[in-house]
Amino acid sequence: MQTIKTNNNHFVVVHPLDDVPETKVDMEALGPMPMTRSVRLSLLSLRAYLVLMVMLVVYHVVMLAR
Amino acid sequence: MIDKAIAMPAPGVDAEVMPARGRVVKSKWTRDLLTFLMVFGPGLIVMVADNDAGAVSTYSQAGAQYGTHLLWVVLLLLPVTYFIQEMVVRLGIATGKGHAAMIYQRFGKWWGLFSLLDLELVNFLTLVTEFAAINLALSKMGIDPRYGVPLAAAGLVFIVLSGSYRRWERTVVFLCLLDFAWFFIAFRLGPPMGQMVHGALIPSMPAGGITPELMFLVIAIVGTTIAPWQLFFQQSCIADKRLRFADVKWARLDTFLGACITITAALCIMIAGAASHAHGFRFTDPAQLAADVGTYAGPWVRNAILLMMINAAVLGTTAISLSSAWAYGEVRGWPHSLQLPWREAPGFYLLYLLSVAAAAAIVLIPRAPLQLIILGVQVLAGVMLPSAIIFLQLLLNDRELLGEFSNKPWNNWVNWTIIIVLFVLSLILAAQVAAPNLFPSPAGGPTT
Numbered sequence: 171m172q173t174i175k176t177n178n179n180h181f182v183v184v185h186p187l188d189d190v191p192e193t194k195v196d197m198e199a200l201g202p203m204p205m206t207r208s209v210r211l212s213l214l215s216l217r218a219y220l221v222l223m224v225m226l227v228v229y230h231v232v233m234l235a236r
Numbered sequence: 237m238i239d240k241a242i243a244m245p246a247p248g249v250d251a252e253v254m255p256a257r258g259r260v261v262k263s264k265w266t267r268d269l270l271t272f273l274m275v276f277g278p279g280l281i282v283m284v285a286d287n288d289a290g291a292v293s294t295y296s297q298a299g300a301q302y303g304t305h306l307l308w309v310v311l312l313l314l315p316v317t318y319f320i321q322e323m324v325v326r327l328g329i330a331t332g333k334g335h336a337a338m339i340y341q342r343f344g345k346w347w348g349l350f351s352l353l354d355l356e357l358v359n360f361l362t363l364v365t366e367f368a369a370i371n372l373a374l375s376k377m378g379i380d381p382r383y384g385v386p387l388a389a390a391g392l393v394f395i396v397l398s399g400s401y402r403r404w405e406r407t408v409v410f411l412c413l414l415d416f417a418w419f420f421i422a423f424r425l426g427p428p429m430g431q432m433v434h435g436a437l438i439p440s441m442p443a444g445g446i447t448p449e450l451m452f453l454v455i456a457i458v459g460t461t462i463a464p465w466q467l468f469f470q471q472s473c474i475a476d477k478r479l480r481f482a483d484v485k486w487a488r489l490d491t492f493l494g495a496c497i498t499i500t501a502a503l504c505i506m507i508a509g510a511a512s513h514a515h516g517f518r519f520t521d522p523a524q525l526a527a528d529v530g531t532y533a534g535p536w537v538r539n540a541i542l543l544m545m546i547n548a549a550v551l552g553t554t555a556i557s558l559s560s561a562w563a564y565g566e567v568r569g570w571p572h573s574l575q576l577p578w579r580e581a582p583g584f585y586l587l588y589l590l591s592v593a594a595a596a597a598i599v600l601i602p603r604a605p606l607q608l609i610i611l612g613v614q615v616l617a618g619v620m621l622p623s624a625i626i627f628l629q630l631l632l633n634d635r636e637l638l639g640e641f642s643n644k645p646w647n648n649w650v651n652w653t654i655i656i657v658l659f660v661l662s663l664i665l666a667a668q669v670a671a672p673n674l675f676p677s678p679a680g681g682p683t684t
Contacts, residue, residue: 181267182258185274186478187401187575194332195637203342203634213343216623217350223619231612235605 275486277405278473281555282321282466283494284412287501288552289369290362290613291460292522292545295502298453299509300519304427304435305442309454310502313461316654318495320625323632323643323651324467325487328474330641334572335471336563339627342634351627352567354620359465359560361613363595366549366556368606369522371599373545376523382600388546389596392553393589399577401476408554414547415501421540422504425511425533432507452668455661459618461502462658465559467624472562476573484641508541553592561588622659629655 205213261267287295298306324335331338336355340348367385374384395407426432434440442450470491479487509525517528522545530538558574561584565572571581578585598604629651632643643651 179262181261181264183261183267183270183274184258185402186480186483188257189478189480191478192332192480195330195639197331197333197337197341197637200342200636202344203630203637205343209630213347213626216626220354220620220623224616227612227615227619231608235608 272486275483276490278470279490280412280494281408282470283498284415285551285555287498289366289549292548294456294460295505296509296522296525297519299506300513302442303510303513305440307435308439311436314499317462321491324470326641328471329479329484330638332475334475334562334566335468337566340567356560358616359556362556364598365610365613366553367596367599369549370546372523373542377542385596389592392592401574404574411551417544418501418504422507426507463617464620464624465556468563469555469559557588557591560591618662622662625655
C-alpha cells in the first residue's frame with residue numbers, strides 16, 4: 171500500500187514504517203527447503219572447505235604471533 | 237502531513253485498511269520522488285559503510301603502490317557489488333525477514349548456526365580493525381585515543397538507542413553523505429584528469445607485470461568491496477524498515493546509487509594514494525599517508541583524510557555491529573528492531589553494545605596484535621564470502637519462497653560467474669597468506 175490514490179489529482183504517499191504491514195510469505199509454513207543429495211553434498215563439501223581454511227588461517231596467524 | 241484514522245474492518249468483511257499517516261502530493265512526479273526518499277537508506281548505507289577503515293587502507297595502499305593503474309579494477313566491481321546486493325533487496329522485500337533467519341529456517345538449524353558463527357566471528361574481528369583505524373587517526377590528530385576511542389564507542393551506542401529506526405537512519409545517511417569529501421580531496425590531490433580516466437577505463441598492468449604482491453592487493457580490493465556482513469545487514473535493514481513489494485524498484489535505485497557513490501569514493505581514495513606515490517612517499521598506513529600528502533597539500537587535506545578515516549570506521553562499525561545484533565536476534569527469536577526501545581529488545585541492544593565495547597577495549601590494550609587481526613580478517617572474509625553468496629544464490633532460486641521475485645536465468649549466469657571468480661580469488665588469497673612461500677616473489681622473498 172505504497173500510495174493511495176485519493177482522487178484524480180491527489181496522492182497520499184506513506185512511509186513504510188507508517189504503513190499497514192504487508193502479508194509476506196509464511197516461512198514457518200514452508201519449512202526447510204527440499205534439497206537434492208547433490209546439493210546437500212556440495213554444501214557439506216563447502217563447509218568442510220571452510221573449516222579447513224579457517225584452521226589454516228588460525229594456524230598461520232598463531233605462528234606469526236610467536 | 238495528514239493523519240488518518242485506521243479504518244478497522246468489520247468482522248468478516250475485507251475492508252481496506254488505511255495507513256495511519258501519509259503525505260498528500262499533487263503530481264505523479266512528486267509522488268515518485270517522495271516515495272523514493274522514504275524508501276532510500278538501506279542501499280546507500282550498506283554500500284557506503286562498505287568503504288570502511290579496511291577499505292580506506294586497501295584502496296589507498298593500491299594507489300600508493302601502483303598509482304592509477306588499478307582504478308579499472310574498482311570500476312569493474314560496480315556491477316558486481318550491485319548484482320549481489322540487488323538479490324538481497326528482493327529477498328528482504330519478498331520475505332520481510334533477515335538473512336540469518338532465512339538460512340536458519342530454509343536450510344535448518346545446523347547450517348543456520350554455522351552461518352551465524354562465521355558472521356559473528358568475522359564481524360567482531362572486523363570491528364577491531366575499525367577501532368584500530370580510529371585509534372590511528374586520533375593519534376595522528378594529536379588526540380589521546382584513551383579518551384577518543386571510548387568517546388567514539390559511546391557515540392556509536394547512542395545513535396541506536398533512540399528507539400527509532402528513522403532517527404538512526406537519518407544520522408547514518410548524514411554520515412554517508414560526508415563521503416563526498418573524498419571527491420574534494422581527490423580533486424585537490426589528483427593527477428591530470430586524462431590519466432585518471434585512462435586508469436579507470438582502460439585496463440593496464442603496472443610496471444613489473446603480475447606479481448604476487450599485485451595479486452594480493454587485487455584480491456584484497458575485491459574482498460573489501462564485497463563483504464559477507466553486507467548481505468545480512470541490508471536484508472535485516474529492509475525487514476526492519478518494513479519495505480513493501482511496491483518499493484522494489486526504489487530499493488533497487490537506492491542500492492544502485494549507493495554502489496555508484498561508494499565506487500566513486502573508492503576511486504577517489506585510490507587517487508589520494510596515487511598522489512602520495514607521485515610525490516615519492518612510501519605507504520605504511522592511511523594515517524601516515526594523510527600526514528605525507530599534508531606536507532605539500534596543506535593541513536586541511538591532512539585533517540580531512542584523517543576525519544574521513546574516522547567516519548569510514550564509524551559507519552563500518554554501526555553497520556557491522558547491527559548486522560551481528562540483527563542476525564543473532566533473528567536466530568534466537570529475540571525482539572530485534574531499531575524501532576523498539578531498549579527495554580523491549582534488551583538482548584538485541586546488549587549484543588550491539590558488547591560488540592562495540594569489546595572491540596574498542598581490545599584496541600586500547602597495549603601491544604595488542606592489531607596487524608595480525610587485520611590480516612586474519614582479510615583472509616577470513618575472503619574465504620567465507622563465496623559460501624555466503626552460494627546460500628544467497630540458492631535462496632534466490634527458491635520459487636516456493638520468492639515466487640516472481642526469484643532469479644531469472646540471466647541472473648543465475650551472472651551470479652554463478654561472480655561466485656566462481658570469487659571462489660578462485662579466495663583460494664589464491666588464502667593460499668598466499670597461509671603459505672607465503674607457495675608463491676615466491678620474483679626476488680625470491682616472501683610475498684606477504
